Amino acid sequence: MEDVRSRSPKRVQGNGDPREVWIDGTLVATQEAVHYVNLLDDGTVVGIVQFRGDADRLTTIEDESPEIISCTVTGGETWLAYLHYEPEEFETALYERIDTEAVSIDWPVVETADGLRLTLFGKDAALRELTTDIPEELDVTLKRAGEYQPDMDDPAEQLTTRQKEIARAALAAGYYDIPRRATQRDLAAELGVSRGTIGDHLRRIETKIIRSVIV
Structure with a gap:
């Protein structure tokens, strides 16, 4: 380091x-x-x-x-x-x-x-x-x-292991790129879960990180 x-x-x-x-x-x-x-x-x-x-x-x-x-x-x-x-x-x-x-x-x-x-x-x-x-x-x-x-105040430390896995997959696939290179459906197929499950996980991940930064 x-x-x-x-x-x-x-x-x-x-x-x-x-x-x-x-x-x-x-x-x-x-x-x-x-x-x-x-x-x-x-x-x-x-x-x-x-x-x-x-x-x-x-x-x-x-x-x-x-x-x-x-x-x-x-x-x-x-x-x-x-x-x-x-x-x-x-x-x-x-x-x-x-x-x-x-x-x-x-x-x-x-x-x-x-x-x-x-x-x-x-x-x-x-x-x-x-x-x-x-x-x-x-x-x-x-x-x-x-x-x-590691900094325990890091917003990422508030995520569960599964949420980190999904967040990394989303970043790697280009879900947060402009223009977006992957959809929730793509992530769902890659991780073997439903599109609704991916959407729920991403909303929870984004909420935790934004709240930890803004609040």
């Missing part, structure tokens, strides 16, 4: 602090955590990011930043933005390296004034290979290395 700091995976900010999103000279939202990022087959990226601020105004980022393909948000004081965007070259290289080296990210990832703080876990050799071959555009600092200790 390694704790590292690097630049944010998506820079929609504009006034110095990497956590802040500014539109037309106005502070619209402040980023609090990155809950998921995935590099799609077409080279674009989807991510789920937690913000505090004006959710409705953030959706206009599509008009301000050409690289943002779409932005949808949930409601509440602290809310989630689902971003679909064109990544910079160094981002693509980083995500591809993580996949190649069989290294995983311990979500959520937290943005700080110094950059993005993330925990990677995997075999020592894979972690060393990754950190020595990170793109030059990323300014990376290794903060700590040692045995992996």
Whole structure:
């Protein structure tokens, strides 16, 4: 396990602090955590990011930043933005390296004034290979290395073993990709259960995770 700091995976900010999103000279939202990022087959990226601020105004980022393909948000004081965007070259290289080296990210990832703080876990050799071959555009600092200790406050820890299995299958199949590459019927056939059972599991999974983040 390694704790590292690097630049944010998506820079929609504009006034110095990497956590802040500014539109037309106005502070619209402040980023609090990155809950998921995935590099799609077409080279674009989807991510789920937690913000505090004006959710409705953030959706206009599509008009301000050409690289943002779409932005949808949930409601509440602290809310989630689902971003679909064109990544910079160094981002693509980083995500591809993580996949190649069989290294995983311990979500959520937290943005700080110094950059993005993330925990990677995997075999020592894979972690060393990754950190020595990170793109030059990323300014990376290794903060700590040692045995992996899962965060019990992680929303995923609230899921049952079966729910985790279904969530992983849904992610792997592309159920949460844009456009969606798998349906509930596809997941039901893969896991050998009814479509209604899959739908019920997914609703319970999404409810647990969203409540753990928002409430």
